Amino acid sequence: MKVKIRVNALISVVATVFGLSLSASALAVDADAALSLARQNGCLKCHAVDKHKDGPAYRDVAAKYKDKDHAETVKKLINHITSGEKAKFPDGHEEEHKIIKVKDVAQQTNLIEWVLSLPGGVWPEKD
Numbered sequence: 001m002k003v004k005i006r007v008n009a010l011i012s013v014v015a016t017v018f019g020l021s022l023s024a025s026a027l028a029v030d031a032d033a034a035l036s037l038a039r040q041n042g043c044l045k046c047h048a049v050d051k052h053k054d055g056p057a058y059r060d061v062a063a064k065y066k067d068k069d070h071a072e073t074v075k076k077l078i079n080h081i082t083s084g085e086k087a088k089f090p091d092g093h094e095e096e097h098k099i100i101k102v103k104d105v106a107q108q109t110n111l112i113e114w115v116l117s118l119p120g121g122v123w124p125e126k127d
């Protein structure tokens with residue numbers, strides 16, 4: 001009987017840890033696929049993970065949105081890379097943001113989830 005209780009407790013601990021890590025979403029992200037999609041689409045001409053280029057560092061984008069509703073943020077950022085909305089550049093001019101070539105929402109979502117999973121950013125940006 002005692003053994004059975006211990007096993008149940010163990011299962012619930014494992015389930016809790018597993019559930020928590022799943023909801024952290026970082027585990028579900030395919031970072032290699034995200035990075036190569038970004039590269040193929042020219043995103044890295046204006047963005048880097050940890051440096052401001054013409055566009056914000058991706059880890060700083062993660063910091064900007066970290067306290068916001070996650071699902072809303074994903075939707076907003078997918079719109080940002082698919083709609084050609086105005087983007088403000090460091091010199092003050094505005095132009096339509098680059099539209100990603102890939103139409104597959106799963107790949108777009110993986111890219112945005114990867115950006116949002118990057119640690120170590122600050123907002124407002126420092127560099």
Ligand code: HEC
Nearest residue numbers: 041042043046054055056061077080081087088089098100
């Ligand atoms: C020609 C330069 C350029 C290219 C290419 C570019 N971006 Fe950007 N991006 C910018 C600039 C500038 C901003 C800042 C926009 C603003 O704050 O108004 C930005 C902002 C962003 C943001 C943050 C939006 C927000 O709400 O804070 C994300 C995410 C992003 N870009 C992703 C991408 C992805 C993915 C690609 C490739 C499909 C890409 N960018 C290609 C210049 C670029």
